[in-house]
Amino acid sequence: MSRTFLGTPAFPEAARSALANTQLRRNLAHATSTIRAKRAAVVGEVAEWERLRRAGAALKDRTLRHLDTYLQQLEESLTRAGATVHWARDAAEANRIVVDVARRHGTDEVVKVKSMVTAEIGLNDALAAAGITAWETDLAELIVQLGDDLPSHILVPAIHRNRSEVREIFLREMGRYGRPAPADLSDVPAELAAAARAHLREKFLRSRVAVSGANFAVAETGTLAVVESEGNGRMCLTLPEVLISVVGIEKLVPTWADLEVFLQLLPRSSTGERMNPYTSLWTGVTPGDGPQEVHVVLLDNGRTQVLADEVGRQALRCIRCSACLNVCPVYERTGGHSYGSVYPGPIGAILTPMLRGVGADAQVDSLPYASSLCGACFEVCPVRIDIPEVLVHLRAEVVDSHRGHPSAQNAAMAAAAWTLGDARRTSVAERVACAVGKLLRRTRRRAPGGRATLGALPGPAARWADARDVPIPAPESFRAWWARTDGGRTEQQ
Amino acid sequence: MSARDEILGRIRAALRDVPATETPADIAVDRPAPAAASPADVDTFVERVADYRARVVRCTPDELAAHIAAECTGRVLVPADLPTELWPAGAVPDHALPVTELDDVDAVLTTAALGIAETGTIVLDHDPGQGRRAATLVPDRHVCIVRADQVVPDVPSAIAKLDPTRPQTWISGPSATSDIELDRVEGVHGPRNLVVLLLG
Structure with missing residues (x-):
């Protein structure tokens, strides 16, 4: 269970083979059209949606332009609330911190809440190298992990799989890692979800260490937020003795009151619901309730490089809702794997080149071109990231980086x-x-x-x-x- | 140099274009104001909770005991500090029970901190009567008592009332997933059945 995106060919080539996969195209067209309709309906309910988007963008700009101040404030409030704060310059440093904490507790397994940032840093592989198994507990992540597959969507990493493929994976793989799927498992989604519930419950009840990301971190209070649907997040955030949250430094919001904007923008943009089933908010350690040892790892890993780009900086506003993927005509046809990155779709096409730098890798340099510049992504973005503007800006950077080379x-x-x-x-x-x-x-x-x-x-x-x-x-x-x-x-x- | 100092240094270098005199307040944020409370909020709340396929029962204080008895059958976990007059017949008080025992009860009965009409959300801040976080998570059925006067119109009104130092669980319907073909299915890891007893 250790596949990576390494070795993915440049976008045009990867897209060509994805386009030839008719099953994939059917799965994607069905899923993205469903979610587009749901999003449009619940966004239409909010009279002041545009004002809310502008507020979201302004709050993130306020945070980013004064990020050093807010990070120090967050560190202070977390420490006051009983959490231990770590700083990580890059993926290796973050992984080392998590492995060290897990080792100190002598555990050989951790349960994980779905988190983009831990996928970005390759945490599961780092834990495996240290002899620690990371159990993904989100249903889609479980499908990806059991299928020895790669995620293809920010919100629904197994969007490229249909129900009968999921059934086959569960029947074949669950027994190897714990409670097997019932032999008479059908491909009805409710039955597949029930099989995941039974398979993971024993892991939730026995695990002593959990790893999460965070959707938001409030500088003023030290509160972290995880937004989810299934309850696997609540399980991980509540039952183990030790909780380690890896948080990208762009996840901050200045004050508690600012959450009101993002808790309205995110669920409607993401799953197309008025509110997601579960949101957990916690501030350090609460005596007698939940993990009594709480760690927060603040991660850079290229984010300061994005911050230094005055045009590209706006990409750090991203709250990982995935609305841009669902409306993108390119994503809808090629799927997420073609982007060769943990962050696929329009946001991935700008974020990946900025996090990793242009001019060094042909695959990364191909991403700013993975777009028709139609602008649908900008229109749905809840924090108004002008993705086409950044794409064009990055295309210029790619061209500049190749100047002087004959072609x-x-x-x-x-x-x-x-x-x-x-x-x-x-x-x-x-x-x-x-x-x-x-x-x-x-x-x-x-x-x-x-x-x-x-x-x-x-x-x-x-x-x-x-x-x-x-x-x-x-x-x-x-x-x-x-x-x-x-x-x-x-x-x- | 420590990772902390290095990252803070990188941030300051990256933000060289931000004038030294600029303060966070210089970046204007214009946001919609919280909605004014309205008598229709409770109806909206009931309708939107039901939209998530949770069960909503409206009742008067006199009818409450009968509804608790009807919804809470079998072994029912109750926070030890829940007023005893609310305890159903099979009440199992939660005196820091191990999680495996939480997995053995049939339901859990709690109160709530508030309800949000616009989104059909119940918020627990785990004050007395609401139990610790695990108590409303592991059992498969959650019966939650919400008073009509606890219903606020929207998310900003809720945020203004809540205390960020308390752990919070915002619940909008039963546990659900859309991970298979984006088809919504109720019931994964959290309680598969959510019953809201709306009082008054």
């Missing part, structure tokens, strides 16, 4: 710059193009709408023309027409 595209761009940079050269190029256009026009086909197009192009341009209609150059350039007709004044009507 067909760079050669073409350099040639174009040389030609277009001088009026005389441009007019020569136009005359040549028009002459070629006249020749081709006699032989070539017409695209729908009557526009004459070239079919295939030769050489390195072939791939570009693969998915695009290349228009045949006009018989006369605009400049030639202007000169001939004195700007249209002498043209025959």
